[in-house]
Structure formats: structure tokens, C-alpha cells
Amino acid sequence: MLEVRNVTKHFGATVAADAVSFTVAQGEIVSLLGPSGCGKTTTLRLIAGFERPDSGEIRIGGRDVTGTRPYERNVGLLFQHYALFPHMTVRDNVAYGLRHRGWPKAEIPDRVSAMLGLVKLQGLDARLPAKLSGGQQQRVALARALATEPAVVLLDEPLSALDAKLRHELRVEIKEILRSVGSTTIIVTHDQEEAMGMAARIIVMEKGRIRQVGSPDDIYWRPGNRFVAGFVGRSNWFVGRAAGAGGGSPTLSTLTTEDGFELRVAAPNGRAGAIYDVGIRPERLEIVSPGAAPAADETLIVGTVLDVSPLGAERHIVLRLPAGGQLTVIQPNRAAAAPGTGETVTVRARAADWMVLPREGESSGV
């Protein structure tokens, strides 16, 4: 449905989009995720036609739209600050695209009512946008964007102007509506929760480049590089040197950290001596009783409790390691007593839970 092929865009000396390529299938919801300045918004603006690429091609529904104006593309947009026309009523806002996209005049009122019904705003059609709450305004904007049955719907940080609770509600609702309409959708966001909650596939960008494409689980549990692993979620990182295959198992290997600490991880493909970034999500660490013997695929780490933060649903425990580093453990905040500050605890990590990434800039092949 949407194809972005090798699109590059410079602003002055900076590359906002660097050979970006991806496709979005009919009815798929994809998210462009990354920090500000990563090129996600530029990519969206290129698809909408607000910017022209320096090179590359954009196709919508098989048609090359690279050189066309925004109004010549069938693209619906949802903006961070709603962008409702302040001098028009809700009805006229929703009808705007219908009028310009050549809908038969007689059908427009029915279509507008149907769209307002879809976003649950019946009865507000004579209001001006200023008389609506932020959440209501974004619903009107969604009705307006979807009214003309756009081939592609682009959402630009659609929820970041709303407060946290409303954001969650509206996210679920928008996702539901987009799915029911069957829209081909791209959500641009810097908020990983928004991306993972709404999109089936996430494209992570950094400095104008795509760093990884995958499902929310892929991105979180199997990050392709250190940037993605660091941007999405929290994790504890070590640098380890491969001791070579062995340890008695073909699927396991041992990485030795700078402090001489040995980690049992699922075997990376590198040769002995290669250096890896090894990380583990805090919620995958488990506090076990002291003196337990590790299984072959486990590593036990001993540390002193530095801080315990009970954060409602979960509890964050920061440990100081004997070598000086820190380790964060996240536990469900259940009745089981939290360890006290200063206490020495043993933490268990399973080999399969470690994210093992070749050190960037050091190719593991040669």
C-alpha cells in the first residue's frame, strides 16, 4: 500500500532521512519510533508531501507520488496539536476534506454524522473547536482525517499533548477505530509505550537511519543493536569478552566482563576474544536465596542493596556490585518483603535472557 524506497532528505548539512526504505501493507499499523531529530517526523512529512525528498521514491497504492502536492495524495493526517480549523464548527471541520475530495454534496451530511458517531461525538457538530476538550478535539481531528477514506493515515505524536490517563484511554480507542476502518497507518512517536501499544510493527530510527524493524517483542527482547536496546525499555549493560565456545554446552558460552566477572549467555556466533555488549532487562532478574547453586545456564550475581523504590505496580531495586557497577532489578510489588537497604542479595540471570550484541564498530566477522 505504501512504499518508501531509498528516500533521502537533507536540511542544509544535516541528513534528516538517510536512504530510508520500508513498506506498509494494506491495513497494517506501523510505528516510526525514535528520539527527537531521528528523522521520523521528516519521513512523515515526506509521505504527506509537505517536503520533497532529495532522492528516492514514495508510492501510495502503487502510484508514484514523489513529486505530487499534498492535496494530490490521498493521505489523512492527525497532528499533535489537533490542527482543527478554529473558525469552523466541528461539522465543517469534518466535512472539509469531503468537500475538497469531491464527495457528492448530498452525501456529505450523512458521512459527517457517521464519522462523528465513530468517534463518539454525536451532538457536538455545531460546536467550535475551542469549546471542546483536548481529547474531544483529537477525536474530531481523527473523524476529519478518516472521513475521506484516505489510502494512508499518518499520526504525528497524536497523544503527546494529552494528560497521561486520557492518553491511555484514547490510545486504545484510536487503535480500535483504525482497526475497524482497516486503515493503513503510520504512527510517528518518541514514546515507546505509544508505539508498542498501537503498532504491530515498529521501525526504530536514529539520525535519519532505520536501525531496526520488528514487532514490539522483537524490538524489546531481541534488539538488533545497542541503540535500540538502550532506547526501548531499561536494561543493565556489561561489556564482555568471549572465552570461546565451550563450558560443556554447544548452546552456551561464557563472557568475561572487564571486572573478571563471568556471565553465562546463549552462544553468540563470534570467535574467542570478540567483545560484546551484554545486557539484561531488569524484570528478568530474580532475587534468590543466598547460597543457591547456579544451574549450567544461570549466572548468580551478588550485590548490596543501594535503593528500593516501590513504584506502585512494581518495585525497583538498585544494587551496587562488588566491582563498583550498579544493577537494577524490577520485581512485581507483591506482599513478599522487599530487601532492606544495605542488605546483600543474590540475583539470578538466565542465559536466554541476556541480549548479546557485537560491540559497535567492531565487526565480528573479520
Next chain:
Amino acid sequence: MSAGLSPSRPWRRRLDGMLSGISGAVVVLAFLFLLVPLGITGLMAFDSRSYLGPLPPPSFSLQWFERFLSDPYLMQGLRTSLMVSTTAVLIAAAAGVATALFLNRVSPRWSELLTAFFVSPLIVPPVVIGFALLLFLSQVGIVEGFVRLVCGHLILTIPYTIRATLASLAGVDRTLLEAASSLGANERRVFWEITFPLARTGIVAGAIFAFAISMDDVAVSMFLTDATSYTLPVALVSNMRANFDLTIAAASMLLVLFTILLIVVLDRLVGVDRVMGQGLHPA
């Protein structure tokens, strides 16, 4: 020792008190200086004596207003003024919108440079504008007084309409225009349906302000009048030279009233400071 705190030096406090007293007095003086002449003019406009006598007038009448309104020479000036200002402001508003739209699209560096250029008549002395224009227009063969006056008043008013339009265009959120174009509206429709309606009040306010400026001008108009086409302020000045009487006071009061009316309308529309203030660098 209480270094730093000096309760033992009352003269400092006294000096502070004196300074604030002095600045208060200056404000009062400035206020009087600005308003007393106007007040006297207002008072004299209602003088019932037929000659210029000492203050205060012994009794009041509307004779000077009657005289002003029945004076064919001054009335002709008023008619010309209204026609010149209306014509000039209508053209200036259209030109201002067109120019501002153009300036809004070019790169910021060019836009700043060109804006400074278009607004520059504001800092050229009106006498210079009037004389230069008279010279230029007679060179190219335009001698008709009305046309000359309209040309002069265009120079006077265009800076204001450009400024006002730039400021109001800058107030229109760009994402609204992008939203409209993504909904299928081409650039002309985006302008007429979104940009213009949202900027309209600011543009009208600029035009009203320009009208007030144009109605009050003497310096430029003086050079451009001829025997039949002269503006009211010019007529008042020459009348004053010929026979000094209080018709001018009455006319001045009506002009002041008219200007106040315009400013009130303007303030109701958008707020005066937006038109008079930092139009060059819209926030």
C-alpha cells in the same frame, strides 16, 4: 557588626523617596503638557465669542462647528480627504496582503530585508516623501491633484498594512494550512478558506489604522494638492494662514473625535498594540 545591612543611614532612604517623588512629578508634567493644549482647543471650540478672546470663554455655543460644516472650502477638503484616504487604504490593504504573502514565503533573510525596505517610508521624513513624489510625478506627467494625493497616501499607508498583515499571517498556525492541504485543498483554497479568514481581523485593523494616519497627514499632502484637490488638514492649515479663527478648533475636535472612534473600533477588533507595536518582528 551588621555589614551589608545599613539601618543607620536614613539619608539613603530619603534619597529613594525623593527620586520616586521626582519621577512622579515628571509624569504629571508630561501628562499636562500633552493634554492641556488639547483641552484648551476643546474649550475654545465651544466659545460663543466671535473673536479670539482670553480664557475661559464667558459662554458656550456651537457656532464654530456650524461654521465649519457650512464652509464650502473646508467641506470640499473633507470630501477629498475621505475619498483620498479610502482609495489609498483600499489599494494599500490589497498591496499589503499581496506583499506580506510574498514575504511570508521567501527565506527569512530575504523576508527581513524586504520587510525593512517596505516599511522604510515610516522613517523617511514626510516632507522628503512629499517633495520627492511631487518631483517624480511631474516628471512622468501625472499632474492631477487627486491622483497625486492617492499616490502620496499609498506611501504613507502601505507600511502599516504590510506590518499588520505580516503580524496576522504569522499568527496563523502553519499546521492548519498543512491539515487543509492534506484534506485536498489546493494552495488558493487554503488561502481563501483558512489563512485569510484567520488573518482577516488583523488585516482590517491595519487598514483602519492606516486610514487614521492618512486622514491626519499634512506634510506629504501639502506638496501634492492643487486648486481643487486638497485634503482637510491642508485646508485647515491654509485657512489658518488666511484668517485665524476658531473653526480650526472645531474641526480639530471633530478630527480627534473621529480618530478616537477609529482607535476604539480597532482596539475592539484586535488591540492597538498589535498594529502599532512589533509588527516588523512578529512573535
